[in-house]
Amino acid sequence: MPDVDKGTVRITDIGPPHYEDFLPPIIKRNYGKWLYHEILKPGVMVHVSESGEKLYTVRVGSTRIVSSDFVREISDLADKYCGGYLKFTTRNNLEFLLDKEENIEPLIKEVQALGFPVGGIDHSLGNIVHTQGWLHCHTSASYASGVVKALMDEFYDYFVSDKLPAKVRMAFACCLNMCGSVGASDIAIVGMHRRPPRVMADRVKDLCEIPSTIAACPVDAVRPKTIDGKPSVEIDEDRCVYCGNCYTVCPALPIADPLNDGVAIFIGGKVSNARTKPTFSKLVVPWLPNNPPRWPEVIEAVRTILEAYKEGARKGERVAEWIDRIGWPKFFKITGFEFTKYHIDDFRIR
Amino acid sequence: MAGVRGYGGGIVGRFSDEPDEYPGVKEYHTARLNQIEGFFYTSDVLRKLADICDEHAGGLFNFHGSTGDIQILGFKQEEAEELFQKCTHLGFDLGGSGSALRTPSCCVGPARCEWATYDTLHITDNLTREFQNEMHRPTFNYKFKIKCAGCPNDCIASGARSDLSIVGVWKANIRIDQKEVAEYAKKFDIKKYVVDKCPTHCMDYTDGKLTIDDSNCVKCMHCINSMPKALRPGLEKGAQIRIGAKVPMVQDPRLGFILIPFYDVNKDKEEDYAFLKDLIQKIWDFWDEYGTNRERVGELIQRVGVGNFLEAIGLDPLPEMVEYPRANPFIKFEEYLVPDDEEEGKEG
Numbered sequence: 097m098p099d100v101d102k103g104t105v106r107i108t109d110i111g112p113p114h115y116e117d118f119l120p121p122i123i124k125r126n127y128g129k130w131l132y133h134e135i136l137k138p139g140v141m142v143h144v145s146e147s148g149e150k151l152y153t154v155r156v157g158s159t160r161i162v163s164s165d166f167v168r169e170i171s172d173l174a175d176k177y178c179g180g181y182l183k184f185t186t187r188n189n190l191e192f193l194l195d196k197e198e199n200i201e202p203l204i205k206e207v208q209a210l211g212f213p214v215g216g217i218d219h220s221l222g223n224i225v226h227t228q229g230w231l232h233c234h235t236s237a238s239y240a241s242g243v244v245k246a247l248m249d250e251f252y253d254y255f256v257s258d259k260l261p262a263k264v265r266m267a268f269a270c271c272l273n274m275c276g277s278v279g280a281s282d283i284a285i286v287g288m289h290r291r292p293p294r295v296m297a298d299r300v301k302d303l304c305e306i307p308s309t310i311a312a313c314p315v316d317a318v319r320p321k322t323i324d325g326k327p328s329v330e331i332d333e334d335r336c337v338y339c340g341n342c343y344t345v346c347p348a349l350p351i352a353d354p355l356n357d358g359v360a361i362f363i364g365g366k367v368s369n370a371r372t373k374p375t376f377s378k379l380v381v382p383w384l385p386n387n388p389p390r391w392p393e394v395i396e397a398v399r400t401i402l403e404a405y406k407e408g409a410r411k412g413e414r415v416a417e418w419i420d421r422i423g424w425p426k427f428f429k430i431t432g433f434e435f436t437k438y439h440i441d442d443f444r445i446r
Numbered sequence: 447m448a449g450v451r452g453y454g455g456g457i458v459g460r461f462s463d464e465p466d467e468y469p470g471v472k473e474y475h476t477a478r479l480n481q482i483e484g485f486f487y488t489s490d491v492l493r494k495l496a497d498i499c500d501e502h503a504g505g506l507f508n509f510h511g512s513t514g515d516i517q518i519l520g521f522k523q524e525e526a527e528e529l530f531q532k533c534t535h536l537g538f539d540l541g542g543s544g545s546a547l548r549t550p551s552c553c554v555g556p557a558r559c560e561w562a563t564y565d566t567l568h569i570t571d572n573l574t575r576e577f578q579n580e581m582h583r584p585t586f587n588y589k590f591k592i593k594c595a596g597c598p599n600d601c602i603a604s605g606a607r608s609d610l611s612i613v614g615v616w617k618a619n620i621r622i623d624q625k626e627v628a629e630y631a632k633k634f635d636i637k638k639y640v641v642d643k644c645p646t647h648c649m650d651y652t653d654g655k656l657t658i659d660d661s662n663c664v665k666c667m668h669c670i671n672s673m674p675k676a677l678r679p680g681l682e683k684g685a686q687i688r689i690g691a692k693v694p695m696v697q698d699p700r701l702g703f704i705l706i707p708f709y710d711v712n713k714d715k716e717e718d719y720a721f722l723k724d725l726i727q728k729i730w731d732f733w734d735e736y737g738t739n740r741e742r743v744g745e746l747i748q749r750v751g752v753g754n755f756l757e758a759i760g761l762d763p764l765p766e767m768v769e770y771p772r773a774n775p776f777i778k779f780e781e782y783l784v785p786d787d788e789e790e791g792k793e794g
Contacts, residue, residue, distance in 0.1 A: 106531060108452055109578040112480040113537035115567050118488055119557060128556035128565065132675040143558055151558065161519075164496035164505045171489035171496075182492075184485040184509050186553065186602050193558070227512065232460060232476070232519060274693040276512045280606035280701075314696035314740055339695060347463070367606045369598035369613075370668040371645055374605050376699050412639055412672075443698070 120181035122151050122195045138258050139214035140200060152194040154203055157213045157223045157248070157255055160188040161231065161241055169210060177203045187223045187265075189216055213256050219263055221254035221402075226268035227276040229287070235340030236270035237287030237357040238386050244268050246390045247398060254402070261409035261418070264402070265366070273339055280365035282415040283401060284377040285394065289338035290356040292331045293349035297323040304329075304346035312345045337443075358385045361397055364416040375416055378424075380431070382438040397433075404431050448475040448523050450530045454583045456540025457526060473522040474504065478515035478541035479533055480574065480581075483567040484554050485510065494536050502529040513591065514551030515541035539578075545740075546584035550574050552594040553601040561670065562596030563614030563683035564711040570594050572719055573726075580730075587737040587746075590730070597679065598667045604691075609743045610726065611688040611702055612711070618680035619660040620669070626676035627656045640672045685711040687722075689729070690744025697745050703752070707766040728759040 119127070126145035133143045136152075143151045158166075170190060174182040177199045183191045190212075192203055204214050216222050224247060227233065229240025247266070254260060267278035270287040278284040300306070309329055310318045317335035321328055329349075331342075340351040361384070365377030380401070384393045401415075408430065409418035419427050428435045448459030458476040465472040479495075495516070499505055504520020511517045516538070521529055530540065541549035550573050553559070555566030573592060574581070580590075593604030597614040604611035630636060631654065641649045641656075648662035649669060658669075660680065670677045687709050691702035706725075714721045729743060732755065737746045747755045756763055765771075 106451075107534040108539070109582060110534060110537070110539045111575040111578055112539065112571065113482050113491070115483040115486055115557075115571060118482050118486040118491070119484075120486075123557050128562070130556070130558065130560035132560055132678075134675065143560070153558070158509065160508055160510075162507050162509055164499045164507070167492050167496040167499075167507065167509075171492045174489045180489040182487055182489070183554070184487075186485075186514075186551075188509065190509075225512065228508075232474070234460070272694055274695075274699075277603060277607035277693050279693060279699045280603065311739065341695075347461075350463070365606075367600050367603040369600065369605075369666050370671055371643055371666055374600070374701055376606070376701070412643065 118181070120179060120193050120195075122149060123193070125149065126151070135218050135258075138220060138256055139217055140204075141217055142197075150195070150197070152197055152200055154192045154194065154200060154207070154214060155185070155216050156190040156192065156207050157216055158184070158188055158190045159241070159245075160226060161228075173203065173206055176206075185223075187216070187225050189223050213252060215256035217258070219258040219260045220256075221251055221260065221264045221266060223255070224248060224266045224268055225276055225278070227270045227274075229268075229270040233270060233275075235273065235343060235351060237289045237338075237352070238268075238270050238359050239388060240268050240270045240276075240287075242388055243285065243359070243391050243394055246395060250395050251398070251402065260402075260406060262412050262414045264405070264415065266398075271340060272337070273341075279362065279376050280367045280374060281377055282363060282365065283398060284362040284365060285398075286360050286362060288358055288360045288383055289340070289351055289353060290358070290383070291351075291353050292317070292333050292336040292338065293340065293343050293351040294353075295323075295329060295331060296348040296350070297328040298326065299348040300328040300346065301326050303348045309342050309346040309349070312341045314339060314341060318342050354386075358383045359394060360384070361394075361401070363401060364419050366414050366416050372414075372417055372420070379439050380427075380433050382436060400431050400433070448473070448526060450526050450540070452582075453540055455543035455546050456582060457530075458543055459523075471520070474520045475523065475526065477503070477518045477521070477526070477529060477533070478511060478513075478543055478549065479518065479538045480541045480549050481510055481514050481516050481551065483552055483571045483574075484557050485514075486557070491536065495533075495538070498529060498532045498536070502532070513541070513548050515549050540582060542581040542584075542589075544584040545586045545588050546582070546590070547577050547580040547586070548589050548591045549581065550577075550592040550594070551602060553596050555594075555596040559596060560674065561599065561614070561667070561679055563616050563679060564596065564685055565715065566594040566596045566612075566614075568715065569612070569711065569719060569722075573723075576719075576723060577726075586730070587733060588740045588742050590733075590743065592726075598665055599671065605688055605701055606699075607691055607693055609690065609692065609702075610729070611691060612709070612722075613686045613688065614679075614711075615665050615684060615686050615708065616680040617682035617684065617708065620658050620663065620680050621678040622656055622658065623676050623678075624655060627651075627673065628654060630673045630676055636673075640669050643668055683712060685709045687725070690742070690747055692742045692744050696740065697748075700744055700748075702744060703768070704764075704766045705761065707764060725759070732758045 129146045226240040264282045266283040267281040268285045269276040269278040317332040321330040361381040362377035460474045502525040506519040508517035552566035552570040555562040591608040592610045593608040594612045648659040687706040688702040689705045
């Protein structure tokens with residue numbers, strides 16, 4: 097990067113700010129020298145360095161989508177308690193890093209006064225990672241933030257405590273493209289379309305480039321077709337997997353469908369290598385309706401899963417390990433979820 | 447279209463279907479800003495980002511997008527250039543989008559974790575700077591993701607979603623502090639919750655003494671996770687390189703497979719990661735040559751066969767790469783004998 101006069105020259109390709117400039121001094125002093133950690137209580141842990149220095153972490157559930165005002169509020173807290181430093185986690189939590197133990201409780205009080213929970217460590221329900229949803233994505237089949245808010249309100253106690261058999265990682269993707277890469281979670285909720293995009297035949301010619309629309313389809317379901325004398329496309333319903341990729345390049349192929357869009361639930365995935373291999377989540381509920389603002393059907397299904405898991409799993413068993421031990425037939429029996437032909441994988445790329 | 451001059455990605459256009467009814471969100475674009483490695487920030491830089499977001503966009507952020515970028519939501523194309531320039535003057539560049547290298551990301555690593563076997567922040571920062579062009583100007587078949595996890599707990603979920611996943615491992619014996627083991631024994635049943643859960647049953651706890659047969663340890667982390675004060679990963683630290691993980695589109699989700707069982711990342715660091723960069727370049731060259739539009743590298747490898755892929759990038763097959771050896775007998779032998787009179791360089 098050329099050393100340019102900032103403010104007058106257009107800067108490109110500089111990469112991210114260098115992380116060393118953003119590490120709290122206690123981390124700089126102990127970088128790579130951490131000896132062990134202990135969980136002091138839900139949402140609070142201490143890391144102890146070879147030097148004896150102690151770093152306290154307070155983990156706060158954040159909403160992922162945040163306002164500039166929220167950013168300023170947490171910045172004020174970071175200034176007051178953490179020398180102006182703070183970090184986020186891979187699950188969209190916010191973490192305050194403290195070098196003084198006596199600051200933990202006052203900080204927690206202020207965080208809670210802002211309306212944010214402290215927790216998400218150890219045998220808890222971690223923060224639900226999620227995608228954009230109706231808020232900001234064109235192919236979404238559900239309202240990511242809305243469902244997640246409803247779920248976290250309902251299962252708040254599992255976030256702020258450590259009462260579950262093991263950690264439960266939950267994630268929400270608003271369509272099967274799974275931007276949130278949710279498919280390896282203990283509980284994954286995925287927005288589902290059930291019908292192909294609608295072809296607005298009279299608008300295709302004006303709004304879309306037909307070759308790129310055809311090329312956008314991963315399963316060759318979009319084909320050229322002249323409709324009422326105008327160049328347009330048709331969609332092979334048998335092939336379509338409802339990914340919405342054609343709609344991304346052609347606004348005349350809307351896929352959102354209030355009647356038919358909903359969510360599916362997959363469970364028993366994990367990414368950690370501890371004890372058992374990483375594995376993807378498997379289908380347990382093929383479809384539930386979008387029922388804003390509180391999504392009661394989704395909440396009830398998740399409650400059924402969490403309660404069966406809490407009741408049946410041994411201490412330390414992740415959802416995947418619990419089901420491996422008892423078997424899927426038993427899981428469907430104790431939860432009462434209906435096992436249908438949709439649960440049997442029949443997907444083949446042709 | 448939405449974007450800034452000289453970049454092919456980093457800004458994702460969002461247009462309303464009903465611009466007349468909702469003129470305020472007629473255009474509501476997203477800018478992906480390359481996050482700081484480890485997601486560390488200062489209040490000062492966050493406030494400046496908030497000011498930029500208020501002035502040029504909708505006052506909304508994602509901290510963070512799923513790949514790892516900060517996202518600034520809700521600006522018009524006419525604001526894009528000024529927003530971008532203000533961000534770069536603050537030190538933030540755009541992240542990847544489209545058929546490009548997506549913004550690499552990592553776990554918190556040695557900054558605040560005793561288990562990291564290598565410097566995840568350093569390597570991620572280094573690769574990100576090395577491959578700015580591949581991030582900002584999409585020329586790939588499809589997306590390519592790189593994620594660096596410091597240990598097999600894989601807190602960045604690299605193994606389930608990144609085309610190239612780097613996961614810390616070690617070679618030497620797990621370090622045991624018997625005094626601390628005794629302390630844990632007062633809190634829970636070590637045999638039941640640690641020893642009996644070891645996947646290879648290579649541990650023993652008898653008469654208050656914990657022993658580990660490290661030759662059979664598969665580095666799963668369970669015992670270390672259970673007793674962080676008593677057990678530590680062994681020395682001779684390095685990493686494992688896995689390839690080919692991805693989410694559903696197009697041919698089912700898949701976990702990757704192990705490409706390099708032990709990569710001496712800490713030595714490679716001293717050489718500016720020359721080995722890794724060369725490996726990545728070979729993978730990209732192969733993908734560029736043989737991959738089709740929207741085919742992730744893992745799907746390409748499955749289509750052409752792992753053997754062919756390994757040959758192309760110059761790696762030998764290893765048992766670590768497969769779940770188990772083949773069960774079908776349809777082998778195309780490349781070596782076979784022919785009668786002497788036909789012998790003319792037919793050794794295959």
